[in-house]
Amino acid sequence: MFLRKSLATLLGALMVLACLTAAGNASAGEEITLGSLAPKKSPWGKVFNAWAKAVKKKSDGALKLTWYFNGAQGDDKAMVAKIRAGQLDGAAINSVGLSAIHKDILALQMPGLCTTWECLDKVRDAMTPRFQANMNKEGFVFVGVGDVGLARTMSKGKGIKTPKDLKNMKVYAWQDDITYPTVTSVVGYTPVLSSVPGLLPALSSGRINVITVPCLAATQLQWWSHLDHINSQVAGIGIGGLVISKSRFDGLPGDLRELFAKTGKKAGKMLTKRIRKEDAKAYKMIASRMTVVKMNPAQKARWKSIFKKIRKQLGQGTFPAELVNKLNTLAGH
Structure with missing residues (x-):
């Protein structure tokens, strides 16, 4: 009798312990850490925060997205390195950051390849499966594509209409952009290299006075106020995307993994719509000031010829010739 009572007590205690352990694990949940160069209150930041709230609600708190904004985890290249090292789960990065994982993605941003959203959608949609597969091989999941904006040239002191106008100007090139040596060589100028976080100090000090960037990025990161000319012509399109460590993604419970992927794609679509609208508003504002x-027409034709030459040379070593030819065909060149 005493033995049966003792066994019953022991089994009851084990059941209580199991329930407490399960409850503890449920309350702990899963946390995904994500980084971005975007400010928290920027259009990007607002969408990412809305996504995090939606995920928390839909998962009843079982999945939490923790965002580090404004470059708190470093620039794009640093964030990719942290993801590889397991110090960060994922990030919203632009084309240069994506190219640190799979360099061919940067080819979507070649000068003059696409200057309209319609062109970008056609080309990117056709190439995304290929890029996703290659990123998987590198240990990353490409959750969704993103946009930064239509890139235009902004300068201080004079407008830029021809390559000769760049003489004696201090032209910015992103130090991690593998295409800049070809671009600067063909156009004929010596660039001033900088990281994205270092660009604002360089503009304010006068070390750089020409940039070609999307207007939305220029306003959100406060670059535009140091310049006084802007080209109406679009030189290219800034792109990006959301990535996460494949091992971290695969390690999520099935239902949470599905929720993350599904809501991530939805957030990407929302962001695309909003960024395109906000970028147009940013250009209108900058153009008014x-x-x-x-x-x-002759100057436009000159730049078109230069961009064509740049793309050709990029296909002779930086990117596979087959890829550049395919992108040119898709874009109608």
Whole structure:
């Protein structure tokens, strides 16, 4: 009798312990850490925060997305390195950051390849499965694509209409961009290299006075106020995407993994729509406060020829020739 009572007590205690352990594990949940260069209150930050709230609600708190904004985890290259090292789970990064994982993605941003959203959508949609597969091989999951904006040239002191106008100007090139040596060589200028976080101090000190960037990025990161001319012509399109460590993604419970992927794609679509709208508004605002530089047909044709030459040379070593030819065909060149 005493033995049966003792066994019953022991089994009861074990059941209580199991329930407490399960409850503890449920309350702990899963946390995904994500980084971004975007400020918290920027259009990107607002969408990412809304996504995090939606995930927490839909999972009843079982999945939490923790965002580190404004470059708190370093620039894009640093964030990719942290993801590889297991110090960060994922990040929203631009094309240069994506190219640190699989360099061919940066080819989507070649000068003059696409200057309209319609062109980008066509080309990127056709190439995304290929890029996703290659990123998986590198240990990353490409959750969704993103946009940064239509890139235009902004300058201080004078407008830029021809390559000769760049003479004696201090032209910015992102130090991690593998295409800049070819671009600067073909156009014919010596760039001033900088990281993205280092660009604002360089502009304010006068070390750089020409940039080609999307207007939304220029306003959100406070670059535009140090310049006084902007080209109406679009030189290219800034792109990005959301990535996460494949091992971290695969390690999530099935239901949470599905929730993360599904809501991530939805957030990407929301972000694309919002960024395109906000980028257009940013250009309108900047154009109202700067001298708008408009090129004549001959000048436009000159730049088109230069961009074509740049893309050809990029296909002779930086990117596979097959890839560049395919992108040119998709874009209608």
